[in-house]
Amino acid sequence: MGGCVSGDLKGGKQAIGGVHGRSTMNNDAGYNEAIDHFFRVRDQSPLFTPIELSLSASNLRNLDILSKSDPMAVLYVKKMDGTLEELGRTEVILNCLNPTWIEKINVSYQFEIVQNLVFHVYDVDTKYYNMSVKALKLNEQDFLGEATCVLSEIVTKRNQSLTLNLHGKNGPGGSKNFGTLTVHAEESCLSRMAVEMKLRCSQLGNKDMFSKSDPFLRISRLTESGKYVPICKTDVINNNLNPVWRPLYLSMQQFGSKDNPLLIECFNFNSNGNHVLIGQLHKSVSELEKLHKERSGANLVFPTHRGQEKVLKGQLFVDQFIGKEQFSFLDYISSGFELNFMVAVDFTASNGTPRNQDSLHYIDPSGRLNSYQKAIIEAGEVIQFYDSDRRFPAWGFGGRYGGTLSHCFNLNGTNAYEVEGVQGIMAAYANALHTVTLAGPTLFGPVINTAAQLASQATSNDITKYFVLLIITDGVLTDIEETMDALVRASDLPLSILIVGVGNADFKQMEVLDADDGCRLESSTGRVATRDIVQFVPMREVHSGQISAVQALLEELPDQFLTYNRSRNIKPLHS
Amino acid sequence: METKSRTLEITVLSAEDLRSDNKPVKKNAYVVVSVDPFNNKATKVDGEGGSYPSWNDKLVMEMPLQTRFVTLLVKCKGSRGEKTVGLARIPVMDFVGGYSPATCLQFLSYRLRDPKGLKNGIINVSLRVKEPLQDCSSQAAAAGGGNAATIGMGIPIDGRRDYGMVTGIPIWTGYPSNSLF
Numbered sequence: 001m002g003g004c005v006s007g008d009l010k011g012g013k014q015a016i017g018g019v020h021g022r023s024t025m026n027n028d029a030g031y032n033e034a035i036d037h038f039f040r041v042r043d044q045s046p047l048f049t050p051i052e053l054s055l056s057a058s059n060l061r062n063l064d065i066l067s068k069s070d071p072m073a074v075l076y077v078k079k080m081d082g083t084l085e086e087l088g089r090t091e092v093i094l095n096c097l098n099p100t101w102i103e104k105i106n107v108s109y110q111f112e113i114v115q116n117l118v119f120h121v122y123d124v125d126t127k128y129y130n131m132s133v134k135a136l137k138l139n140e141q142d143f144l145g146e147a148t149c150v151l152s153e154i155v156t157k158r159n160q161s162l163t164l165n166l167h168g169k170n171g172p173g174g175s176k177n178f179g180t181l182t183v184h185a186e187e188s189c190l191s192r193m194a195v196e197m198k199l200r201c202s203q204l205g206n207k208d209m210f211s212k213s214d215p216f217l218r219i220s221r222l223t224e225s226g227k228y229v230p231i232c233k234t235d236v237i238n239n240n241l242n243p244v245w246r247p248l249y250l251s252m253q254q255f256g257s258k259d260n261p262l263l264i265e266c267f268n269f270n271s272n273g274n275h276v277l278i279g280q281l282h283k284s285v286s287e288l289e290k291l292h293k294e295r296s297g298a299n300l301v302f303p304t305h306r307g308q309e310k311v312l313k314g315q316l317f318v319d320q321f322i323g324k325e326q327f328s329f330l331d332y333i334s335s336g337f338e339l340n341f342m343v344a345v346d347f348t349a350s351n352g353t354p355r356n357q358d359s360l361h362y363i364d365p366s367g368r369l370n371s372y373q374k375a376i377i378e379a380g381e382v383i384q385f386y387d388s389d390r391r392f393p394a395w396g397f398g399g400r401y402g403g404t405l406s407h408c409f410n411l412n413g414t415n416a417y418e419v420e421g422v423q424g425i426m427a428a429y430a431n432a433l434h435t436v437t438l439a440g441p442t443l444f445g446p447v448i449n450t451a452a453q454l455a456s457q458a459t460s461n462d463i464t465k466y467f468v469l470l471i472i473t474d475g476v477l478t479d480i481e482e483t484m485d486a487l488v489r490a491s492d493l494p495l496s497i498l499i500v501g502v503g504n505a506d507f508k509q510m511e512v513l514d515a516d517d518g519c520r521l522e523s524s525t526g527r528v529a530t531r532d533i534v535q536f537v538p539m540r541e542v543h544s545g546q547i548s549a550v551q552a553l554l555e556e557l558p559d560q561f562l563t564y565n566r567s568r569n570i571k572p573l574h575s
Numbered sequence: 576m577e578t579k580s581r582t583l584e585i586t587v588l589s590a591e592d593l594r595s596d597n598k599p600v601k602k603n604a605y606v607v608v609s610v611d612p613f614n615n616k617a618t619k620v621d622g623e624g625g626s627y628p629s630w631n632d633k634l635v636m637e638m639p640l641q642t643r644f645v646t647l648l649v650k651c652k653g654s655r656g657e658k659t660v661g662l663a664r665i666p667v668m669d670f671v672g673g674y675s676p677a678t679c680l681q682f683l684s685y686r687l688r689d690p691k692g693l694k695n696g697i698i699n700v701s702l703r704v705k706e707p708l709q710d711c712s713s714q715a716a717a718a719g720g721g722n723a724a725t726i727g728m729g730i731p732i733d734g735r736r737d738y739g740m741v742t743g744i745p746i747w748t749g750y751p752s753n754s755l756f
Contacts, residue, residue: 455674459674459675460676489673492683520684522686526663526664526685526686526688527669528685530682530684530699567682568680
């Protein structure tokens with residue numbers, strides 16, 4: 001009863017306020033378009049990818065006199081400060097120099113960072129046979145060998161298996177044969193599960209005095225800490241007490257598990273942001289599927305101040321429920337798809353003369369990296385693992401090369417635009433600083449068009465190539481309209497563009513190009529970007545534990561890659 | 576024999592944020608595609624998509640070589656007849672002679688303008704020109720010819736349709752007679 005009184009009072013306030021209680025049409029529409037774009041861009045975005053590693057070894061050293069070794073493997077990740085963090089252990093296999101361990105070790109794959117793995121193999125002493133492997137003290141066991149690799153090296157292999165030579169604690173190069181370790185990576189099939197649902201409500205309570213409600217749904221997931229975290233919301237349906245929302249896509253990573261309780265809240269949209277709760281209910285994905293099969297509705301409830309729930313007349317129905325397994329980013333990569341890295345570096349005069357210590361291009365004799373070098377290294381070291389030939393196009397723009405102003409010149413100075421590896425980019429960059437005169441103005445259009453040309457050749461010849469252009473710039477664009485036109489034309493190609501801003505300029509223009517606010521880029525002729533291919537971040541000092549600027553950029557790449565390939569129904573290659 | 580036209584396969588996928596008289600379109604939006612003033616075809620009517628309709632309708636049209644624009648006219652049927660919601664023109668140059676060969680499936684989006692010339696939502700299409708002897712790589716072509724049109728950038732609605740190979744020009748009754756603008 002208290003709830004009713006509060007509701008009436010609220011309604012009364014709305015009536016008194018007049019327009020304040022209702023959304024304006026324009027506000028609604030913008031909100032809907034932003035949500036739509038959010039869903040389009042974030043379609044089934046995984047938060048991380050769980051990977052199971054299976055280990056086996058061959059030709060291990062035999063340390064036992066009267067029997068063979070009893071091997072166990074331990075997996076560590078090497079952290080930024082060089083320390084090793086243990087991720088898991090296998091079981092002990094008795095009397096075997098060629099073990100295939102059964103226990104799998106779970107690792108979270110993160111595309112945006114280089115994940116250095118360290119494997120140690122031990123011979124477990126006989127007297128510890130009956131102990132749990134977790135209780136074993138490793139310094140009391142005999143060390144059999146060590147191997148290191150990057151997680152990306154495993155998942156990019158055609159069969160997702162990598163064989164490594166084991167070596168002693170003093171590192172590779174010794175004459176002794178320590179045997180080999182084979183690591184097989186498998187993505188948990190649960191991580192590929194996704195659900196498409198079409199939700200509908202009927203007979204919602206009306207929260208507007210002079211018109212009908214503008215309802216939308218918000219779905220939240222119960223976390224381990226007992227709090228609800230929103231995972232998605234629907235568009236707003238104007239003036240409708242029996243709304244039908246457009247289909248939602250939820251991935252397993254979003255809702256946790258099919259039986260995890262979800263909180264589904266129905267709100268009346270108000271443009272002032274104070275949305276009024278119409279009703280709510282708790283259902284898991286399994287229960288929603290059951291509602292769909294039985295074609296029945298579930299009543300919304302309204303929480304009261306006394307902790308009880310008032311059952312409302314309004315009901316939620318599931319008109320459509322499709323569970324499906326989607327190909328994941330790693331499915332494409334392990335079947336032979338590649339990411340091809342390209343770099344474009346700003347050589348305009350606003351960076352300052354490279355000889356001066358305050359220049360953004362200053363090469364410190366002590367080896368400390370400038371912002372351009374940091375961005376190249378951080379992005380290149382991640383993406384290089386996804387390119388089989390590791391030959392990267394590298395350009396400069398805004399500089400005078402050979403006396404001629406160029407807005408897209410080859411960084412290595414020759415007719416060939418490609419350099420060898422990340423170190424090749426770094427060397428070409430350092431050399432260019434000696435041969436190029438900084439000039440201006442800052443144009444992005446030419447390098448974007450050149451990159452798009454390369455990407456378009458790929459679509460004709462090889463659907464497995466996806467291009468990533470990193471643009472590093474310090475300044476404000478002169479050709480914002482030409483840049484937007486170029487980006488819109490490129491948006492239908494297998495290309496993503498990462499823009500890193502260095503220095504202290506005002507980067508508002510960059511944030512316009514980065515479509516995170518939901519507005520699709522529009523060219524001067526009225527063509528609209530097919531999808532969002534641009535990400536921008538300003539370079540900033542990374543504090544301990546904080547994600548770096550470049551990592552934040554790279555994190556979006558698998559989604560952009562998947563959006564492109566799924567929209568064209570391009571599938572991973574068959575083995 | 577000299578060829579004076581080429582075959583255009585255009586799938587009208589979806590539209591976003593359609594308004595009529597400054598209010599969101601409630602239902603019954605459809606699109607008329609023209610390759611010249613005398614050749615046009617219409618999609619089906621989306622009865623439930625409101626201002627965010629999805630059609631995923633594939634239309635096959637003979638496009639004269641001299642055509643410079645493909646015109647998309649979005650209309651809606653209301654209780655008081657049909658209304659023009661917005662117009663978009665696709666320059667043929669955007670998909671012939673652009674980055675990708677015209678025979679590759681391309682996804683394009685355009686800003687609509689209402690009869691007064693004001694911005695009015697976005698329309699999403701996929702299209703390609705059929706030139707049998709110069710097709711794309713087999714998988715991309717198969718993707719284009721097969722199921723890509725049913726997925727595209729639009730959000731699929733109930734009852735997905737299987738677009739197999741084109742076997743003829745679609746024929747429907749109730750063809751709107753006043754679709755010319």
